[in-house]
Structure formats: structure tokens, C-alpha cells
Amino acid sequence: MPEQDQNLLLEIKGLRTYFHLAEGVVHAVDGVDLKMHRKETLGIVGESGCGKSISAYSMLRLVPPPGKIEAGEILFYKTPKDGSTNQAEIVNLTKLDPNGSEIRNIRGNYISMVFQEPMTAMSPVRTVGQQIMEAIILHQKVSKEEARKQTIEMLRRVRMSNPERVIDDYPFQLSGGMRQRAVIAMALCCRPSLLIADEPTTALDVTTEAQILNLMRDLQDEFGMAIMYITHNLGVIAEMADNVAVMYMGRVVEQADVSTIFYNPLHPYTQGLHQSIPQLKDALSRKEHKRLDVIKGMVPDPYSRLKGCPFHPRCPKFIAGVCDEVEPRMVEPEPGHTVKCHLYG
Amino acid sequence: MVNYILLRLLRMIPQMLIISVLAFVIIQLPPGDFLTERINRLKATGLTVDNAEVERLTKMYGLDQPMAAQYIKWITNIITKGDFGYSWTFARDVNEIIGSRMGMTFFISFLAFVVCWSFAIPVGILVAVKQYSVIDYFFTFLGFIGLATPGFLLALVLMYVSFEYFGLKVGGLFSQEMILAPWSWAKFVDFLKHIWLPVIILAIGGTANLIRTLRATMLDELRKQYVTVARAKGLSEFKVLMLYPVRIAINPIVSTFGWLLVWFFSGGTVVEIVLNLDTAGPMLWRALMTQDMYTAGAYIVIVGFLTAIGSLISDLLLAAIDPRVRFGGLEA
Numbered sequence: 001m002p003e004q005d006q007n008l009l010l011e012i013k014g015l016r017t018y019f020h021l022a023e024g025v026v027h028a029v030d031g032v033d034l035k036m037h038r039k040e041t042l043g044i045v046g047e048s049g050c051g052k053s054i055s056a057y058s059m060l061r062l063v064p065p066p067g068k069i070e071a072g073e074i075l076f077y078k079t080p081k082d083g084s085t086n087q088a089e090i091v092n093l094t095k096l097d098p099n100g101s102e103i104r105n106i107r108g109n110y111i112s113m114v115f116q117e118p119m120t121a122m123s124p125v126r127t128v129g130q131q132i133m134e135a136i137i138l139h140q141k142v143s144k145e146e147a148r149k150q151t152i153e154m155l156r157r158v159r160m161s162n163p164e165r166v167i168d169d170y171p172f173q174l175s176g177g178m179r180q181r182a183v184i185a186m187a188l189c190c191r192p193s194l195l196i197a198d199e200p201t202t203a204l205d206v207t208t209e210a211q212i213l214n215l216m217r218d219l220q221d222e223f224g225m226a227i228m229y230i231t232h233n234l235g236v237i238a239e240m241a242d243n244v245a246v247m248y249m250g251r252v253v254e255q256a257d258v259s260t261i262f263y264n265p266l267h268p269y270t271q272g273l274h275q276s277i278p279q280l281k282d283a284l285s286r287k288e289h290k291r292l293d294v295i296k297g298m299v300p301d302p303y304s305r306l307k308g309c310p311f312h313p314r315c316p317k318f319i320a321g322v323c324d325e326v327e328p329r330m331v332e333p334e335p336g337h338t339v340k341c342h343l344y345g
Numbered sequence: 346m347v348n349y350i351l352l353r354l355l356r357m358i359p360q361m362l363i364i365s366v367l368a369f370v371i372i373q374l375p376p377g378d379f380l381t382e383r384i385n386r387l388k389a390t391g392l393t394v395d396n397a398e399v400e401r402l403t404k405m406y407g408l409d410q411p412m413a414a415q416y417i418k419w420i421t422n423i424i425t426k427g428d429f430g431y432s433w434t435f436a437r438d439v440n441e442i443i444g445s446r447m448g449m450t451f452f453i454s455f456l457a458f459v460v461c462w463s464f465a466i467p468v469g470i471l472v473a474v475k476q477y478s479v480i481d482y483f484f485t486f487l488g489f490i491g492l493a494t495p496g497f498l499l500a501l502v503l504m505y506v507s508f509e510y511f512g513l514k515v516g517g518l519f520s521q522e523m524i525l526a527p528w529s530w531a532k533f534v535d536f537l538k539h540i541w542l543p544v545i546i547l548a549i550g551g552t553a554n555l556i557r558t559l560r561a562t563m564l565d566e567l568r569k570q571y572v573t574v575a576r577a578k579g580l581s582e583f584k585v586l587m588l589y590p591v592r593i594a595i596n597p598i599v600s601t602f603g604w605l606l607v608w609f610f611s612g613g614t615v616v617e618i619v620l621n622l623d624t625a626g627p628m629l630w631r632a633l634m635t636q637d638m639y640t641a642g643a644y645i646v647i648v649g650f651l652t653a654i655g656s657l658i659s660d661l662l663l664a665a666i667d668p669r670v671r672f673g674g675l676e677a
Binding site for chain 1: 569570571573574575576577578579580581582584588589592593666667668669672
């Protein structure tokens with residue numbers, strides 16, 4: 001399928017990132033398989049601690065010690081920025097030296113990241129401009145004046161009011177929403193082909209969140225980049241994503257396009273996630289307050305590793321002797337819809 | 346900004362007056378004064394003292410007047426003429442003996458400070474980045490020894506070692522034959538040969554302290570999100586460290602700059618006595634032993650003045666490197 005290969009941007013195969021702690025080994029990412037295409041928005045959903053962020057950190061090789069990539073491949077299809085050729089060079093990110101020049105050339109240049117906390121994402125003692133300009137100077141080898149011009153332009157693109165003034169402001173002089181705009185400008189200033197957004201709106205209020213989501217979608221059209229959107233908020237996923245990967249305990253348990261995930265979820269965990277979303281109209285129509293449907297049980301403790309399917313202790317469709325014995329394989333019950341569950345394979 | 350500096354300088358005036366009052370009162374607190382001290386000593390050696398002579402000296406020095414009057418006379422002379430009075434112990438004007446000694450002490454303190462910063466800052470950053478490594482444990486061990494060992498003990502040990510094993514006589518500021526020689530290149534070299542020991546001894550405690558401080562603040566900063574963000578931009582690890590966590594972790598070091606200098610200044614007294622240096626510390630000690638209040642008072646007032654200036658410089662430096670200080674405190 002040469003045509004499909006043309007559009008492939010990222011392929012993660014069997015990624016395992018473990019943390020070796022004194023208390024035991026945390027299998028933060030335990031066999032993740034993902035595919036992303038150019039200009040696609042892939043939503044990654046899951047509860048806290050399911051390995052969403054660590055997967056993203058693994059891609060940029062920013063996993064903090066004692067975390068370590070134990071196995072797997074992260075293939076990035078890198079197309080030269082100068083447009084000399086459309087032929088993508090395949091780089092296996094897991095093989096790069098995490099402090100080496102090769103990964104540093106990819107960071108911020110080909111793959112950028114926007115983090116959860118806009119309040120702490122910038123150093124308080126350097127100006128917004130200084131912190132954006134240094135990435136432009138680093139990757140585009142331009143003069144300070146040119147970098148400043150580009151920075152102001154980029155701040156205007158993220159709809160920052162008065163960019164000529166903001167560029168010399170310090171982060172603590174900006175509001176949360178403004179700061180997240182500045183952080184997005186910082187991530188996009190070198191026009192990456194992939195933007196990883198790790199819960200970028202979780203710390204913002206709802207109206208600001210809507211503005212930032214709109215902004216990201218517009219910028220995606222404008223720059224033609226792919227977005228990996230990490231969140232626990234299904235509403236945001238419905239709004240943003242083309243395709244969705246659902247993660248549970250370090251694994252991708254289901255992946256499909258966004259409408260399939262919402263209208264025809266197959267994995268009991270995905271189904272459970274849907275039922276846990278509070279519905280405003282249900283809540284108002286009910287006379288007495290009914291408890292929300294929640295997935296029973298808790299995420300198992302991170303040091304243990306369950307035999308069979310990791311979801312089996314909480315699963316309503318648990319099959320004794322199968323689910324707690326054999327780890328399910330990834331199956332494709334319908335084209336483009338993969339799921340890791342014994343019910344389907 | 347200019348207003349702020351002027352305000353701070355103005356505020357130093359009452360500060361200095363309070364320091365001078367306290368200095369004067371504390372020095373006067375022990376019973377007796379310089380004259381009674383001297384008379385006692387003369388009597389102890391079997392000499393008789395003429396009462397009329399004592400009365401004459403008491404009148405001459407104004408020792409019969411109340412403390413407040415003595416203070417006012419003293420402080421007026423300092424402010425109007427820059428005259429710190431007469432040193433009975435050294436039988437000379439205080440200004441004359443204090444100038445060169447203060448200069449020497451200041452020079453040694455400054456060198457100790459330079460050694461301290463240029464060693465503590467890189468090492469502090471290194472041990473934080475390499476937390477729980479062999480390097481970290483090595484410097485932590487060394488640091489605690491440095492913190493716990495009193496300077497004078499270190500001085501004695503180093504003097505013994507350099508004399509016993511290297512045949513060097515390291516006491517004093519100059520070799521015997523150079524003491525009275527006029528300043529020349531040879532004398533300067535001789536001076537440097539003597540000065541390294543007190544400088545290192547003085548610097549060790551402060552260095553150990555600074556390494557611990559910097560290590561702690563660096564560890565706090567290294568965990569912050571903006572460090573990961575900086576790495577995600579593709580900056581090299583060295584640039585990430587210098588532009589991000591170090592820029593903030595350096596704050597407590599800069600803000601204690603003023604005290605550090607004064608700490609070297611006054612903390613060196615015992616070391617200077619042990620090493621037999623002709624500096625301000627031993628002078629203060631002799632002055633206090635003989636209740637020579639003008640000499641001791643001059644020393645304390647000058648050190649107080651340096652402390653005030655030092656903390657002003659610290660605050661200005663801090664405002665220069667940290668915009669939060671600039672925007673938060675000064676303009677409000």
C-alpha cells in the first residue's frame with residue numbers, strides 16, 4: 001500500500017516504558033501500538049496514570065529518570081523542511097541518544113509539545129519573547145531581529161492582543177489563557193509536523209478552553225500539522241479528534257475513528273467511560289439525584305501486573321478462565337476499528 | 346528605580362545611627378573603662394598611681410561625663426570630621442591604625458568571597474544535576490566537614506602541616522624581611538604566598554554552605570515544568586540548565602551576597618588571631634580586651650555600614666536578575 005505510506009507520520013510499535021523504583025517496576029507504558037497520519041488529529045483518552053503522557057514523553061525522549069524505554073519502536077516519518085523531496089526519512093526515535101543532536105533537532109522543530117500547566121510552562125524570569133525566540137534562532141538559524149519579527153507574527157497568529165507589547169512581557173504578567181496562547185506560539189514557531197498537546201486546556205476555565213480549542217483547530221488547518229491530543233475529557237475528544245485511541249494501564253485497548261468510538265464502542269472499558277460522563281439533561285430531568293454510573297473498582301496499583309486482560313477485575317463482561325488467564329490480542333472486527341478484547345476475537 | 350535607591354540610602358541614616366548607639370552602649374557595658382583597666386594593670390605590676398594624674402586623664406578624655414554626652418561627642422566627630430577618636434591601646438588616632446588593617450581585611454574577605462562563589466556555584470549546580478551520584482556524595486561529605494570544622498582549627502592544622510611537611514612558615518601576612526619594605530612586586534608576591542591560607546580557610550565554611558543552598562534550590566527548580574518545556578524546544582542540556590533552573594536557583598545566592606562578605610569580614614577574627622595576621626580582627630580583639638571603646642566602636646560602625654551597603658547591593662542585584670522582584674516590590 002504505497003499510497004498509505006505516503007501519508008504515514010508516526011508509527012508506534014510495542015512501546016514499553018518502565019519506571020524502575022525501589023518499590024518495584026511501574027509498567028507505565030506496556031505495549032502501545034499506534035499509527036498517525038499527516039494532518040490527522042488523534043485523541044488519546046484514558047484515566048489518570050494510564051500512560052498517556054508517558055507515551056508522549058517517550059516520543060520526545062523526555063521520560064524523566066528512572067523511567068526507561070524498554071522495548072518497541074517509535075518510527076517518525078521525517079520530511080525535509082526545505083521541501084527538496086517528499087520522500088520521508090524514517091527515524092526510529094527510541095534508538096536516538098536522548099541528549100543527542102538528532103533528537104534535539106526533532107524537538108520543537110518537527111515534533112512540538114504543549115503541556116498541561118500554562119502557569120509553570122514558562123520561566124518567570126525571562127520574557128515571553130526570549131523564550132519563544134530561542135527556539136526560532138536554534139532551529140532556523142536566523143538573526144535576532146528576524147526571530148523577533150517571526151515571534152511577533154506568531155503571537156499575532158495565536159490571536160494574542162498587542163503582540164508588540166506582550167513579547168517583552170514576563171509570563172506572570174499574562175492571564176492563564178494568554179499564557180497558554182504564548183505556549184502554543186512557542187510550540188508552533190518552527191512549524192512542526194506533529195504537535196503533541198498534553199491536556200492543554202485542563203487548567204483553564206470553560207470559555208477560555210473553547211477559545212484555545214478553536215485556535216488549535218484553525219492553526220492546524222493553516223499549518224497542516226497533525227495533532228496528538230491527550231486528555232481524559234471525552235467532550236474535548238468529540239470536539240477535536242478524527243481518530244481516537246483509548247488507553248488503559250499502559251495499553252491501547254481500542255482505536256477507531258471518532259464517531260465509531262462514540263456510537264459503536266466495543267471494549268467494555270470504552271463503554272464504561274461513556275456511561276461515566278455526566279449528562280446535563282439527564283441530571284435536570286431526574287427528580288431524585290441518581291448516582292453517576294461509574295466503572296466499578298479502582299485502577300489496580302501500579303506495581304502489580306495482572307495476568308490476562310488488565311481490565312478484567314473491573315469488567316462487567318468478565319469471562320472467568322479466559323480474561324484472567326490470556327492476554328487478549330489486538331483484533332480488527334471492522335475495518336479501521338481495532339480492539340483488544342476476548343469478546344471479539 | 347533611582348527613587349528606590351535614594352530611599353534605601355536615606356533609610357540607612359537612621360539605621361547607622363541605631364547601630365552606632367548600640368555599639369557604643371555595648372562597649373561601655375562592662376564595668377570600668379580604659380583608664381581603670383590600665384590603673385589596675387599598673388597596680389598589679391607593683392607601680393603606684395598618682396590620683397591627680399588619673400583625674401587629669403579622666404577629665405581630658407571626658408570619662409567623667411554621662412554616657413549620652415560621651416556618645417554625642419563621639420558621633421559628632423565621626424560625622425563632621427570623619428574622626429573616630431583616639432586609640433589608647435595603640436597610642437595613635439583610630440583613623441590611622443584602622444585604615445590599612447580594614448583594607449587588608451577587606452581584601453582578604455573579598456578574595457575569600459571570589460573563591461567561594463567561583464567554586465560553590467559550579468559545584469552546587471553539578472551536585473544537583475547529578476543527585477545521588479558519587480560526585481554528589483563526595484561533595485556532600487566534604488561540605489559537611491567544611492561546615493562543621495571551625496576555621497581556627499583548620500588554620501592550626503594547615504599551619505602545622507605546611508610547616509612540618511613542606512617547611513613553610515605561613516603565619517602573618519608577609520615574610521619577616523618584607524614587613525617593613527615598601528610595596529614592590531617582590532613584596533606583592535610574598536604577600537600572595539601568605540594570603541592563600543587565610544583566604545581558603547575563610548572561604549571553606551561559606552562555600553560548603555552555598556553548595557548546600559544551591560543544591561536544594563536547583564533540585565526544586567529542576568522538577569518544574571518549564572525545564573521539560575525548554576528541553577522539548579530542542580535546547581542543549583547545558584543551555585537548558587543555564588537559561589532556566591540556574592537563572593532562578595541563583596536568587597538566594599545573590600540575595601545573601603551582602604551578608605556573605607560581612608560574614609567573612611567578621612568571622613575571620615579568630616582565624617586572623619591564630620594566623621597572626623596584621624588585620625582588623627585581631628585589632629578589635631585587643632581593643633575589646635583593654636576596653637578601648639573608640640577603636641572597637643569604629644570597627645563595629647564600619648562593619649555595620651558595610652552590612653547595610655552589602656544588603657543594598659544584594660537587593661539591587663536581585664532586582665536586576667528577577668523581574669518578579671522588580672515588578673512586585675519596587676514599583677508598588
